[in-house]
Amino acid sequence: MKIEQIVHLLNGELLTKHNDEGKEVSGAMGADLMSDVLASIMPEAALLTGLCNPQVVRTALIADIRAIIFVRGKYPAKETMKIANDENIPLITTTHGMYEACGILHKAGLPSLEMPANDSCA
Amino acid sequence: MSDQVKELSDESAENITRTEELAYELRINEVMTRGPHCLPPDISIKDALDIFQKERFSGAPVTANDALIGILSIEDLIRALRKNDMDSDVEAYMTKDVVTVRDYDPVVEALKTFSRTKFGRLPVLNRENKVVGIITKGDISNGLLTALQKDYHAEEIIRYRASHLFEDIISHRTSLILRYEIRKGDFIHGGNASSNIKRALLRLGASPQLARRCGIAVYEAEMNLIIHTTHGGTLRVEIEPHKITMEAYDDGPGIEDVEQAMKPGFSTASNEIREMGFGAGMGLVNIKRCVDEMRLISSKDRGTNLYMIMFLDDKENNPKSIK
Numbered sequence: 001m002k003i004e005q006i007v008h009l010l011n012g013e014l015l016t017k018h019n020d021e022g023k024e025v026s027g028a029m030g031a032d033l034m035s036d037v038l039a040s041i042m043p044e045a046a047l048l049t050g051l052c053n054p055q056v057v058r059t060a061l062i063a064d065i066r067a068i069i070f071v072r073g074k075y076p077a078k079e080t081m082k083i084a085n086d087e088n089i090p091l092i093t094t095t096h097g098m099y100e101a102c103g104i105l106h107k108a109g110l111p112s113l114e115m116p117a118n119d120s121c122a
Numbered sequence: 123m124s125d126q127v128k129e130l131s132d133e134s135a136e137n138i139t140r141t142e143e144l145a146y147e148l149r150i151n152e153v154m155t156r157g158p159h160c161l162p163p164d165i166s167i168k169d170a171l172d173i174f175q176k177e178r179f180s181g182a183p184v185t186a187n188d189a190l191i192g193i194l195s196i197e198d199l200i201r202a203l204r205k206n207d208m209d210s211d212v213e214a215y216m217t218k219d220v221v222t223v224r225d226y227d228p229v230v231e232a233l234k235t236f237s238r239t240k241f242g243r244l245p246v247l248n249r250e251n252k253v254v255g256i257i258t259k260g261d262i263s264n265g266l267l268t269a270l271q272k273d274y275h276a277e278e279i280i281r282y283r284a285s286h287l288f289e290d291i292i293s294h295r296t297s298l299i300l301r302y303e304i305r306k307g308d309f310i311h312g313g314n315a316s317s318n319i320k321r322a323l324l325r326l327g328a329s330p331q332l333a334r335r336c337g338i339a340v341y342e343a344e345m346n347l348i349i350h351t352t353h354g355g356t357l358r359v360e361i362e363p364h365k366i367t368m369e370a371y372d373d374g375p376g377i378e379d380v381e382q383a384m385k386p387g388f389s390t391a392s393n394e395i396r397e398m399g400f401g402a403g404m405g406l407v408n409i410k411r412c413v414d415e416m417r418l419i420s421s422k423d424r425g426t427n428l429y430m431i432m433f434l435d436d437k438e439n440n441p442k443s444i445k
Contacts, residue, residue, distance in 0.1 A: 018139050034345075035404035038338045039411070043330070051399040055345075058313025062320060062337040064330065079310055085139075087317075 001025055001110050003067055003090050006046065009108050010069065010101055012094035015076065016084050023090060025066045027113030030102045034059045041065060045113035048101055052076040057083040057091075065089070071098045144269050145262075150232055151225035153265025154246045154255035160185040161194060163213035167202040170194060170212050183245045183253050184216045190245055190253050192216035222247050225254050229265065232257050285327035288363045297362040298326075304347040304370075306354040309398065315357050316341035319368075326361060332432065336366060339412040339430045342405040343370035349395055351375075351425075368413075368430040377420040384410070384418070 004021035007014050014021070029041045030048035034055055037047060043064035049056060052074050060068055068084070070076060073095040076084070084091045094101055106112070159177060161170060161184045173179065174196065184192040194216045202208065202215045222245050223232050235244060236259060246255040288296055300322060302315035320337035324330070340357060347355040347370055355372030377383050384406050391401020410416045413430040420426040 032399055033402040033404075034399040035342065035402040035408055038342065039404050039408045043334065049399075053398055054310060055312050055399060058317055058341070061317045062313065062334070062341045064334055 001105075001108070003092070005108075006067070006069065006105065006110075007092055009104055010092065010094035010096055012069070012092045015081065015091040015093060016089070018085065018088055018090075023066060025110070027111040028069075028102070028105055029112065029114040030071075030098050031114075037065075038063055040115045040117075042113040042115060046105075046110075048098060048105075050074060050098060052080055054079045054083050056080065057087065057089055060089050061087055067092060069094060069101065071096060071101050140273065141266055141270065144266055145230040145233060146228050148229045148265055148269055149225070150223055150227050150229055150246055150257055151255065153229060153261050154225070154257040155261055156255045158183060158245070158253065158256040160253055161212055162186065163191060163216075164211050166209050167199060167212060167215060168208040171199055171203075171208070174199065181243045181256070183220075183256070184212055185253055188252055190220060190222065190247065190251070192218045193220050193243075193245060195242070220245060223257065224248070229262055232262060281325045281327075284322075284325040287326065295362070297360050300357075300359040300361070302344075302357040304344055304354050304357060306348065306351050308348055308354070312345055312348050313341055316344050319357070319359055322359075323361070323366070332434075335412040336368065336430075336432060339409045340368050340370075342409050343368070343428055343430065345400055346370065346405055346428075347372055349391060349400060355425075364434050366432040366434065368432075370428045370430075371426065373425040376422040376425055377418070378422075380418055380420055 001024060002021065003014065003023045003025070006012070006025070025046040026044040027042070028046040028048060029037065031037045032050050034051070037059055041047065041063050044066055046067040046069055047056070047060060047065045048069045048071055050071055052070060054077065056068055057080055059065070067090040070091065070093045073093065075093055076091060081091065096104065159173070159179065159182055161173070161182050163184050163186050174182070181193060181195040183190055184194055192213070194212050198215045198217060202210060221235060221239050221241060223235055225246050225248050232244060243256050243258045245253050246257055248254045287298065300319060302318070304315060316337055319340050320333050323333040323336055328336070340359070344357060347357070351372040352374040353372070355370060358369045358371070360367040382388055386407045387403040389401045389403035395401045406418070409428075409430055414433050415429070415431040417429040418426070
């Protein structure tokens, strides 16, 4: 699913500025604990989260996450925006809550990229 | 490109793209067409038309004694043609209020001038006010594209050179050691070292899967140094053709019960740290799942040493090989 489609579906706002609209993600995962993300997310995913600190973008870089969606209308800190712009990670903000945002994307056909528990590291 | 003319606030300056940055970094003399054909003012419209047609010009500066006095464009020629005034001097039809740019100015100055004046081409003057070039929007696009391509090639070359490191240097045992000092409580830079380690591995030819696994393990270790140590610690990564050894060590306070620390969900992190998304009690568990071998040595007096080892073999197509 293209970034622009996600922005449209979630009635969101794309916060980064490097022609991100055409980029694609293969699925998504929602989490607020970075260790959970690192443990379970598969490559090429979008991450839905309520955390806005720079570690979210670092986590994305390490775990090959393609885009970050901030739920509940959150805006990331300046430092977070800077790293995302430097590293080409699209950031999106939406006013929907976590459950709702995940539901909308799942219903639109975006699959889960969360590994089942106890699976080994991809 | 029209948003180039807006005043940049500090806020929006943080979000500019590489192309926009280049518009500030590149100088006009790096993208302009050099040594333009200048016309003397007393040449006839007919002769100017011949030159334009032969050289496929759409405009040319008019100079007298090396000084710019006007610019002649196709539109000026059309005006003369309409009046059937082919024998007149170009001086009578040229545009006299010429807007110019300086060769040492950044490209963004030309972009601003284009959008302010609606001219299609601008003569470029040097410090001595001599015409040294002509710049069009096409020149700017070409210049930016070339510069972007150079950026891309630069990363390719780094990757190529790095991936040949182990082949080019002969010894009984070659290894590359990366060290990063991690400060206690430095959440702002948390993960920076791990991002750099992952990038280094990719440049050395590691597969994305291998780089990702090492990245996740070392990132968890880096966050542990930031959250749990007394004074911070060190990340040390030794890369050899057959093995990657990642080590995180600190001087305290040490882990009280190593066995308990290894249990999924066990955490000693404060609520404050949990609010930042860490301290889920999955760090060491994650590390163990990502690497081939993990060793944790900790004591109350000497602090903690965490070894994370990945074994690589050279088999072709093996996702776990560094060439």
